[in-house]
Amino acid sequence: xxxxxxxxxxxxxxxxxxxxxxxxxxxxxxxxxxxxxxxxxxxxxxxxxxxxxxxxxxxxxxxxxxxxxxxxxxxxxxxxxxxxxxxxxxxxxxxxxxxxxxxxxxxxxxxxxxxxxxxxxxxxxxxxxxxxxxxxxxxxxxxxxxxxxxxxxxxxxxxxxxxxxxxxxxxxxxxxxxxxxxxxxxxxxxxxxxxxxxxxxxxxxxxxxxxxxxxxxxxxxxxxxxxxxxxxxxxxxxxxxxxxxxxxxxxxxxxxxxxxxxxxxxxxxxxxxxxxxxxxxxxxxxxxxxxxxxxxxxxxxxxxxxxxxxxxxxxxxxxxxxxxxxxxxxxxxxxxxxxxxxxxxxxxxxxxxxxxxxxxxxxxxxxxxxxxxxxxxxxxxxxxxxxxxxxxxxxxxxxxxxxxxxxxxxxxxxxxxxxxxxxxxxxxxxxx
Amino acid sequence: xxxxxxxxxxxxxxxxxxxxxxxxxxxxxxxxxxxxxxxxxxxxxxxxxxxxxxxxxxxxxxxxxxxxxxxxxxxxxxxxxxxxxxxxxxxxxxxxxxxxxxxxxxxxxxxxxxxxxxxxxxxxxxxxxxxxxxxxxxxxxxxxxxxxxxxxxxxxxxxxxxxxxxxxxxxxxxxxxxxxxxxxxxxxxxxxxxxxxxxxxxxxxxxxxxxxxxxxxxxxxxxxxxxxxxxxxxxxxxxxxxxxxxxxxxxxxxxxxxxxxxxxxxxxxxxxxxxxxxxxxxxxxxxxxxxxxxxxxxxxxxxxxxxxxxxxxxxxxxxxxxxxxxxxxxxxxxxxxxxxxxxxxxxxxxxxxxxxxxxxxxxxxxxxxxxxxxxxxxxxxxxxxxxxxxxxxxxxxxxxxxxxxxxxxxxxxxxxxxxxxxx
Numbered sequence: 001x002x003x004x005x006x007x008x009x010x011x012x013x014x015x016x017x018x019x020x021x022x023x024x025x026x027x028x029x030x031x032x033x034x035x036x037x038x039x040x041x042x043x044x045x046x047x048x049x050x051x052x053x054x055x056x057x058x059x060x061x062x063x064x065x066x067x068x069x070x071x072x073x074x075x076x077x078x079x080x081x082x083x084x085x086x087x088x089x090x091x092x093x094x095x096x097x098x099x100x101x102x103x104x105x106x107x108x109x110x111x112x113x114x115x116x117x118x119x120x121x122x123x124x125x126x127x128x129x130x131x132x133x134x135x136x137x138x139x140x141x142x143x144x145x146x147x148x149x150x151x152x153x154x155x156x157x158x159x160x161x162x163x164x165x166x167x168x169x170x171x172x173x174x175x176x177x178x179x180x181x182x183x184x185x186x187x188x189x190x191x192x193x194x195x196x197x198x199x200x201x202x203x204x205x206x207x208x209x210x211x212x213x214x215x216x217x218x219x220x221x222x223x224x225x226x227x228x229x230x231x232x233x234x235x236x237x238x239x240x241x242x243x244x245x246x247x248x249x250x251x252x253x254x255x256x257x258x259x260x261x262x263x264x265x266x267x268x269x270x271x272x273x274x275x276x277x278x279x280x281x282x283x284x285x286x287x288x289x290x291x292x293x294x295x296x297x298x299x300x301x302x303x304x305x306x307x308x309x310x311x312x313x314x315x316x317x318x319x320x321x322x323x324x325x326x327x328x329x330x331x332x333x334x335x336x337x338x339x340x341x342x343x344x345x346x347x348x349x350x351x352x353x354x355x356x357x358x359x360x361x362x363x364x365x366x367x368x369x370x371x372x373x374x375x376x377x378x379x380x381x382x383x384x385x386x387x388x389x390x391x392x393x394x395x396x397x398x399x400x401x402x403x404x405x406x407x408x409x410x411x412x413x414x415x416x417x418x419x420x421x422x423x424x425x426x427x428x429x430x431x432x
Numbered sequence: 433x434x435x436x437x438x439x440x441x442x443x444x445x446x447x448x449x450x451x452x453x454x455x456x457x458x459x460x461x462x463x464x465x466x467x468x469x470x471x472x473x474x475x476x477x478x479x480x481x482x483x484x485x486x487x488x489x490x491x492x493x494x495x496x497x498x499x500x501x502x503x504x505x506x507x508x509x510x511x512x513x514x515x516x517x518x519x520x521x522x523x524x525x526x527x528x529x530x531x532x533x534x535x536x537x538x539x540x541x542x543x544x545x546x547x548x549x550x551x552x553x554x555x556x557x558x559x560x561x562x563x564x565x566x567x568x569x570x571x572x573x574x575x576x577x578x579x580x581x582x583x584x585x586x587x588x589x590x591x592x593x594x595x596x597x598x599x600x601x602x603x604x605x606x607x608x609x610x611x612x613x614x615x616x617x618x619x620x621x622x623x624x625x626x627x628x629x630x631x632x633x634x635x636x637x638x639x640x641x642x643x644x645x646x647x648x649x650x651x652x653x654x655x656x657x658x659x660x661x662x663x664x665x666x667x668x669x670x671x672x673x674x675x676x677x678x679x680x681x682x683x684x685x686x687x688x689x690x691x692x693x694x695x696x697x698x699x700x701x702x703x704x705x706x707x708x709x710x711x712x713x714x715x716x717x718x719x720x721x722x723x724x725x726x727x728x729x730x731x732x733x734x735x736x737x738x739x740x741x742x743x744x745x746x747x748x749x750x751x752x753x754x755x756x757x758x759x760x761x762x763x764x765x766x767x768x769x770x771x772x773x774x775x776x777x778x779x780x781x782x783x784x785x786x787x788x789x790x791x792x793x794x795x796x797x798x799x800x801x802x803x804x805x806x807x808x809x810x811x812x813x814x815x816x817x818x819x820x821x822x823x824x825x826x827x828x829x830x831x832x833x834x835x836x837x838x839x840x841x842x843x844x845x846x847x848x849x850x851x852x853x854x855x
Binding site for chain 2: 147332
């Protein structure tokens with residue numbers, strides 16, 4: 001087991017890769033009552049075209065299958081996994097994103113038993129035509145719920161503009177039509193390919209002893225046999241490297257009182273899945289803090305003119321196979337908001353906001369916020385286990401933030417913010 | 433330990449090395465009053481935006497950034513018959529920072545500055561800021577309509593509290609009152625609030641108590657009277673169930689129900705009522721979730737929550753509108769099952785274990801801990817040892833659960849009908 005003490009965080013991280021390929025990371029937290037564990041496969045909604053384990057040919061499965069699988073993992077021959085966790089009062093849950101699926105529990109006692117439950121239920125699939133049919137109603141309701149959520153519609157509206165082919169454009173849960181096609185066999189196929197231990201990681205944080213916890217996990221894994229690990233082949237459609245296939249603008253109407261506006265920027269540059277990728281993401285975050293953060297002159301000007309309000313915000317997604325930014329807000333005049341943002345983006349690299357003293361300020365903020373977030377077991381575990389930057393992790397961010405210079409920020413501004421990579425999506429209130 | 437700084441102002445320092453932060457919470461407490469709810473809500477926005485010393489919101493934001501991303505916010509909410517105006521400042525513990533800092537002293541100075549030196553011109557809130565925040569609040573109030581879950585829940589409250597105007601108004605205020613507020617009158621109200629509200633201060637983290645006490649001594653709080661209204665809200669039982677249906681062009685319908693319960697926070701039967709609600713709809717193992725969602729596949733969510741300060745349990749579901757009657761029947765049947773004892777000992781055991789787990793998990797959250805301290809000051813009977821909480825939950829019997837379930841009375845049904853159109 002590797003032990004690394006991070007002095008500036010006062011945290012000690014224990015890591016180990018087991019014989020079957022499972023990567024384990026353990027973070028004991030003194031003074032905490034709770035233990036939080038998250039078991040993650042590097043498999044999400046975008047991974048719908050792949051070579052199944054032991055086969056040669058590419059196959060395509062229905063959209064929404066990763067999320068469907070996540071739901072079905074809880075359903076076992078002898079009942080619901082929630083019930084098993086419930087025995088000791090533990091709560092459990094799961095979530096699926098574009099690139100990952102995670103299963104988790106939170107408990108204040110019986111950590112050994114709960115860990116075994118977590119590992120066992122995720123490593124023991126049980127799908128039947130009957131249970132698959134039943135789930136379609138529940139997930140259908142989930143999809144409909146999101147259909148009424150204007151922020152969700154706004155997000156996917158811009159993603160669909162930016163990505164005309166890449167499966168990131170499809171709702172994580174799929175569509176009512178696509179999930180109708182899912183069969184138990186499809187679920188097994190995806191499961192066997194992506195739930196191999198070598199494609200997964202386990203993070204445990206909280207009231208634990210690292211050595212004892214690792215022993216439990218190792219003993220549990222040694223009772224199970226898996227096929228030999230093999231690299232997973234996925235395939236994604238190619239999109240124009242110059243951004244020429246991006247849809248520049250769309251608008252929809254919804255029964256809302258206020259309109260919404262979003263500007264998206266598609267990353268046309270290459271981001272590596274190593275430390276440089278994490279540095280890139282961090283630099284990009286600082287860039288947007290500088291240009292649009294609430295301590296920027298841009299923010300004050302737009303806020304005072306009533307173009308933006310407290311609903312304004314931006315998010316960056318730097319993920320396996322894609323990265324983009326989305327800046328959005330509620331507004332009575334969606335056009336005005338997107339025009340104002342684009343005007344700033346057009347001159348981003350030369351913006352007076354990109355100044356040394358401003359960078360020092362946003363770096364201080366980023367550092368403080370990072371340290372504060374280490375109060376949250378959930379944050380630490382979810383961030384760590386979802387990242388895909390090789391050996392570089394959340395724990396390296398203090399150092400990464402400190403080392404970023406204004407030159408780095410300007411460089412990233414030039415390579416990421418390109419006019420041809422920008423798109424706009426609006427939601428207008430529907431009359432009546 | 434709770435110290436009285438002056439009459440009506442208390443300071444409670446909770447020393448802890450568990451967290452990387454120091455959390456400072458000032459709660460201004462006043463009787464819930466529909467005439468002041470909206471004012472307090474607007475005040476929260478104004479004071480968060482700028483002040484005499486931080487003239488623009490970028491000045492204010494830059495100050496927070498310079499304090500290593502200090503988190504400053506003001507929120508308003510209500511509990512029972514009280515309205516809470518809550519000022520929260522979260523600071524990073526200096527010992528993790530690369531350079532020598534004294535964020536606690538700096539942060540408390542900042543709080544004093546923004547609270548006691550607001551942006552006032554000619555005895556009124558500065559006109560442009562006032563106007564903009566009023567407009568923003570107008571937009572916010574309108575946007576509540578766009579979140580259908582929140583919208584349905586507010587409609588249900590309006591229905592259940594139809595005869596009590598203080599409870600009927602949402603904690604963030606109402607448009608008709610907002611329209612009338614003037615900047616000078618609001619400033620007068622703010623001065624009154626600073627003078628007369630009960631103030632409860634909670635500080636959690638690795639701090640020197642004397643430093644905190646001295647800093648707050650510098651706030652020069654005037655003595656004030658503690659409000660005498662009862663904290664818990666009671667209302668008579670309706671003879672007839674209140675019902676309302678509205679139709680909107682939404683995909684998913686929302687069916688929300690309100691029940692009256694005679695059991696209040698840490699009064700007799702409170703902990704057994706927690707278990708009762710847990711079995712009815714308060715957890716993923718509960719009868720509601722299992723039967724509405726898992727067995728009948730009728731809903732994505734179906735759950736109940738218990739407000740022990742107002743004696744009310746609410747049920748919220750998101751459903752296909754055509755299934756309304758069926759869902760109503762299933763919900764009614766689950767309550768009848770709890771009353772009839774038609775549930776397993778296994779469910780009781782798991783519900784208890786889950787409630788205890790949640791209670792103990794709260795001790796890892798700074799927000800939970802400061803809030804718990806606040807409530808314990810207001811409701812001293814709620815201050816119990818973890819072991820006692822566990823023991824009392826474990827000793828709840830099936831008979832108690834059944835008896836309490838019989839006291840849960842359906843009072844109001846709100847239905848947001850999604851059949852009107854296609855989104």
